Amino acid sequence: MFAEYSTSDLLSIFAMQGVAGLILFSVFVLMALGLAIIFGQMGVINMAHGEFMILGAYVTYLTSHVFETYLPSLFSLYFILAMVLAFIAAGALGALVEWGIIRHLYNRPLDTLLATWGLSLILQQTYRSVFGAREVGVTLPDWLMGSVKVSETIELPINGLFVMCLALGISTAVGILMYRSRWGTQVRAVVQNRPMAGAVGINTAKVDRITFALGCGIAGVAGSAFTMIGSTGPTSGQLYIVDTFLVVVFGGATSLLGTIASAFTISQAQSTMEFFMSGSMAKVLTLLFVVFILMLRPQGLFTLKVRR
Template identity: 80%
Template sequence: MFADYTMTELTSIFAMQGFAGLILFSVFVLMALGLAIIFGQMGVINMAHGEFMILGAYVTYLTSTLFAEYLPSIYDSYFFIAMIFAFIVTAALGALVEWAIIRHLYKRPLDTLLATWGLSLILQQLYRTVFGAREVGVTLPDWLMGSYALNENIEIPINGLFVMGLTIVITVGVALMMQKSRLGKQTRAVVQNRPMAAAVGINTEKVDRMTFALGCGIAGIAGSAFTMIGSTGPTSGQLYIVDTFLVVVFGGASSLIGTVASAFTISQAQSTMEFFLSGSTAKVLTLLTVVGILMLRPQGLFSLKIRR
C-alpha cells in the first residue's frame, strides 16, 4: 500500500488527509452533538436528524441569496445571521415534531425510529419540491476564500479552518450549557432519575421538548457549517446519519467527551483509509473495527452512570 510512495510523499499525504479528517470531524461533531442530546439524553432514535441538518443548510442558502440580492454591501457577514436563523428554524420545527409525534412514543424506541424515518422521507420530498432535485451551494465571502500554504505540498483551506473554529466554539458552548444552565441541569436530572426530577417540581415534558428542540437546532448549525465545505441537496443528510449514529454509540450515549473522541477517531480513520482504499472499503473497515470494540465494551468509550 505504501511501497509506491516516498517518505516525503507519505508525510504530505498523511498531513493533508489528517486535515481533511479534521474537517470531516467538525461535521461529525456538530451533527453528533445534537444527536447525542436527543438519543443519549432522551433515548429517541431520530432518523430525520440529517434532514434537520439540511434544513439548516437550505436556510443558510436562502439567507446568502437574499443578502447577495438586497444587501450586497454586508454580504461578508451573512453567515453569522444565517446560522442564527438556521438554529431558530430547525429548533422550532424540532419542538413541533416533539409535540406532534415524539411525545407519544417515549419508551418505544423502535416506533420513534419508524416515525422519524417516515418524517425524513417527507422532508426530503418537501425539499425536492421547494428547492428542486439539483444540489445548490452558497458563494463564500472573500475572507473565506483561498488557503494557507504550509509548504510546497501542503495547503490548508481557510473555510476548513473556519468550520473547525466554529465547531470548537459550539462544542464548548454546549458543554457549558449542559453543566451550568438551568435547562442543562434539569436535562441531566431528568436523564439520571426522571421520577425524582418530576417529584422535585421539574416539568419533565417541557424539558423533553426543549431538549429535542435544542438537538435539532444544533443540527441546523451543522447544516450552516456544511454549506462552507459542500453543496446541499434533498438527500445530503442521509450521507451522514449512519456515521453520526456510529459516533454517538461508539463514544457512549450521554457523554460529550465520548462524542468528541469518537468523532475524531472515526473521521481520521475514514479520511486516511479513503485515500489508499475505496470509500466503501474504508467505511466497512471502520464499521467492523467499531463493532468489534463495542462487543468488548458495549457502553462505548465513555459512559455515565444513569439510574433507571
C-alpha cells in the same frame, strides 16, 4: 505500501490527510452533537436528524440569495446571520415535532424510530417539492475562500479551518450548557430519573421540549456549516444518518466527551485509509471496525456510571 514515497513526502501526506481528517472530524462532531443531546441525553432516536441538518443548509442557501439580491454590500457577513436563522428554523421545527409526535412516544423508543423515519420522508419530499431535486450550492463570501500555506507541501483550506473553529465553539458551548448551567442539571436529572425529577419540581415536559429543540437547532447549524464544504440536495441528510448514529453510539451515548472522542477516531481512521484504498472500501472497513468494537464493548467508549 510506503516504499515509493520519500520521508518528507510521507510526512506531508500524513499532515494533509490528518488535516482532512480533522475537518471530517469537525463535521462529524457538528453532526453528532445534536444527536448526542437528543439520543444520548433524552434517549429519543431521531431518524430525521439528517433532515434537520438539511433544513439548516437550505436556510443558508435562501439567506445567501436574499443577501445577493437585496443587500450585496453586506454579503460578506451573511453567513453569520444564516447560521443564526438556521438554528432558529431547525429549533422551531424541532419543538413542533416534539409537541406533535415525540412526546407521545417517550416510553416506546422503537416506535419513535419509525415515526421519525416517516417524518424524514415527508421532509425530504417537501424539500424536493420546494427546492427541486437538484443539489444547490451557495456562494461563499471572499474571506472564506482560498487556503493558508503552511509549508511548501502543506496547504490548509480556510473554510475547513472555519468549520473546525465552529465545531470547537459549539461543543464548548454545549459542554458548558450541559455541565455548568442550571438547565443542564435539570436535563441530566430528567434523563436519569424522569418521575423523580418531576417530583422535585422540574417541569419535565418543558425540559424535554427545549432539549429536543436545542438538539435540532444544533443540527441546523451543522447543516449551515455543510454548505461551505459541499452542495445540498433533498436526500443529502439520509447519507449522514448512519454515520452520525454510529458516532454517538460508539462514543457511549450518554457522554459528550465520548461523542467527540469517537468522532475523532472514526474520522481519522477513515481519512487515513482513504488515501491508500478506494473511498468505499475505507468506509466499509471503518464501519466494520466500529461495529466490531461495539460488539465487544456495547456500551461504547465512554460510559456514565449510574446506579439504576
